[in-house]
Amino acid sequence: MVTDKEFINVAAAGLEIEAEPFSRLAERFGLTQAEVISRLQRLIDEGKVKRFAASVRHKPMGYDFNTMLLVRGEPGNLDRIGAAVSRFTEVSHCYHRHHPDGDPHCIYIMIHTREKSRMDEIIGTIAELHGVRGVEVCTSLVELKKTSLSRVSSSVKP
């Protein structure tokens, strides 16, 4: 019987766009399509797969302005800043991490907009939030790689 890891490492390559897209996975593993589908559903129910869905490239959809912000906050205000920032629909990711210089109170924010004016407006609003000590705009100069996580076991061994 195929393990969950073997199964997901293959499934992660994604579906062909065809009428019965689960048939290839079924054939590959000697399962029925119903078994493939119930395995995926179980992995979702267990939280190992967040959803089975489309990943999109935002640039061809017109989201030309994409920025990472590092926001330093007062220690007692990080949660409040994180919650306020998360309300922007243009914010896709908002995490607390250390700043690379060692400051432990930093929030990382990814913002995507179609217009530069909207990007500037959002950054301006965040900079004015209560408890924000400083904002660094880290515009991307070169995209070297952008993929989906495609394996749950490694291609290399230590």
Place this chain on the structure above:
Amino acid sequence: MDDLDGEILDRIQRGVPLVRRPFHALAEELDTSEEEVLARVKRLRDLGIVRRLGPIINYRRWDMYGALIAANVDPERIEDVRSVVMAYAEVSHAYLREHSWNLWFTVVAENEGVFDLVVGDITAKAGLRDVRKLKRLKTYKLKVRFKA
């Protein structure tokens, strides 16, 4: 792109129905035909908008180890960085950014040992300096969905 493309994109970013004929199920929901949905999703893929239809993996539930790496690289060595990050499935995103730490990439590996091995190899092959491992301490938001 018209309204139907937008509805399809919105719907498939939320999830592809887990049934034998998912595009048929989508067509019924959107009051159109299976052929129409298939043709449109194919076109969205050909336009480069749809990158993949697949499982969005929650790596934490597989006991994997992930972090963001910030580092410094000589911009002239950017092609060295590109070739080594492309070779590792463990690296999902990598950007040169306008900042004093100019290289940023995400690594998700089977365990911390593999993680360190991958980062060490990239560091050596591309001459990275000041490499910092930045673990996610709290998630305020993670919602990658784009309106057409």
